[in-house]
Amino acid sequence: MGAATAGEIAVSVKNVGMKFGAVQAVKNASFDLPKGRFLTILGPSGSGKTTLLRMIAGFDRPTSGEIFISGRPVSAVPAHQRAIGMVFQKLALFPHMTAGENIAFPLKMRRHDARTIPEKVEKYLELVRLGGYGSRRIGELSGGQQQRVAIARALVFEPDLLLLDEPLAALDRKLREEMQLEFRRIQKELGVTTINVTHDQREALVVSDEVIVMNGGEIQQNARPIDAYRTPSNAFVANFIGVTNFIEGKVAALSTPAAVFDAHGMRLSGVAADPKLAIGGSCAGAIRAEQIRIAARGNGLVGLETVVDGHVLDCIFEGERVVYEIRVPGLGDALMRVFDHDPETHLQFSPGEEVCLGWNARDMHVFQK
Ligand SMILES: Nc1ncnc2c1ncn2[C@@H]1O[C@H](COP(=O)(O)OP(=O)(O)O)[C@@H](O)[C@H]1O
Numbered sequence: 001m002g003a004a005t006a007g008e009i010a011v012s013v014k015n016v017g018m019k020f021g022a023v024q025a026v027k028n029a030s031f032d033l034p035k036g037r038f039l040t041i042l043g044p045s046g047s048g049k050t051t052l053l054r055m056i057a058g059f060d061r062p063t064s065g066e067i068f069i070s071g072r073p074v075s076a077v078p079a080h081q082r083a084i085g086m087v088f089q090k091l092a093l094f095p096h097m098t099a100g101e102n103i104a105f106p107l108k109m110r111r112h113d114a115r116t117i118p119e120k121v122e123k124y125l126e127l128v129r130l131g132g133y134g135s136r137r138i139g140e141l142s143g144g145q146q147q148r149v150a151i152a153r154a155l156v157f158e159p160d161l162l163l164l165d166e167p168l169a170a171l172d173r174k175l176r177e178e179m180q181l182e183f184r185r186i187q188k189e190l191g192v193t194t195i196n197v198t199h200d201q202r203e204a205l206v207v208s209d210e211v212i213v214m215n216g217g218e219i220q221q222n223a224r225p226i227d228a229y230r231t232p233s234n235a236f237v238a239n240f241i242g243v244t245n246f247i248e249g250k251v252a253a254l255s256t257p258a259a260v261f262d263a264h265g266m267r268l269s270g271v272a273a274d275p276k277l278a279i280g281g282s283c284a285g286a287i288r289a290e291q292i293r294i295a296a297r298g299n300g301l302v303g304l305e306t307v308v309d310g311h312v313l314d315c316i317f318e319g320e321r322v323v324y325e326i327r328v329p330g331l332g333d334a335l336m337r338v339f340d341h342d343p344e345t346h347l348q349f350s351p352g353e354e355v356c357l358g359w360n361a362r363d364m365h366v367f368q369k
């Protein structure tokens with residue numbers, strides 16, 4: 001652990017596949033994770049996240065390809081010799097032991113010098129902000145505190161790699177968001193290479209240095225959170241991260257990086273975001289809810305390249321923003337979602353009202369459909 005040598009690869013996944021009978025749970029997955037980085041594997045339920053993580057942990061052997069940790073093939077290393085810390089949704093803490101005894105357990109298993117154990121346990125209790133709680137029984141701790149004990153137990157033997165499989169999924173929202181920041185803080189403090197699995201896109205954006213988006217067993221994109229958000233590699237990623245409106249049409253013209261397409265008799269411009277786009281082919285223009293401006297009908301929206309008329313179906317007050325649902329007759333009666341974050345204009349429009357929507361072509365990503 002500690003400061004990583006620049007560029008050193010901690011985990012290397014090469015053309016890995018996993019077949020359970022007829023089910024191809026993971027298909028031809030490849031990525032390199034540099035030492036000290038926090039990677040999140042993000043995808044819907046059943047997309048192969050846990051299968052990929054279990055292969056990295058060495059629980060399951062890939063049916064094709066190979067995985068290397070610090071340059072060694074995983075399958076060559078017996079389980080008890082692997083320096084991997086893990087936290088799963090079921091924390092699997094020992095309920096009859098205290099917090100301190102739980103944290104000491106992996107050290108005893110690994111035959112650390114008994115005289116050094118109390119000091120290490122105290123250090124990791126402090127790290128997870130449970131200093132002084134060592135003698136509490138697990139049942140006397142809150143859900144969040146139990147989570148912290150599980151993290152300390154996974155890290156106390158200084159593993160090379162920390163694997164997290166949806167450990168926060170069962171927590172309520174406030175606690176989950178607090179623990180996301182805790183994972184991030186602890187990971188930064190220790191510099192331990194971490195692979196986290198989640199279906200929660202917000203968590204992936206908040207905690208990670210890198211995000212791998214999976215669907216149907218295949219890696220869809222491997223990017224920094226901001227790049228996965230701003231330049232999704234396909235329609236699946238655009239839809240899975242953030243709130244995105246899709247407008248379907250046919251490609252009319254391509255001149256890199258611009259793509260022009262016809263949708264319901266309108267000609268729309270966007271950015272060609274998919275190398276498979278072809279003139280005459282079906283496509284979908286993707287625009288995020290926060291990149292659309294809303295104004296009263298006839299009120300201009302001056303300067304925006306695309307402006308369409310619509311009427312308000314619904315407005316939902318979410319506290320820090322209002323979500324408008326707008327019916328757009330000129331785009332085949334499309335239902336578009338628009339965020340308004342401006343407290344000055346909050347709830348300016350009511351259901352039934354005539355409005356117009358506008359956006360910039362650079363914010364519309366055009367994918368093959
Ligand atoms: N042990 C198994 N036997 C058969 N099929 C499995 C097994 N484990 C996972 N699968 C299947 O593989 C696919 C991916 O599962 P999983 O990796 O658990 O997805 P995720 O963690 O993304 O929800 C699913 O279709 C699942 O039903």
Ligand SMILES: [Mg+2]
Pocket residue numbers: 049050051
């Ligand atoms: Mg899973």
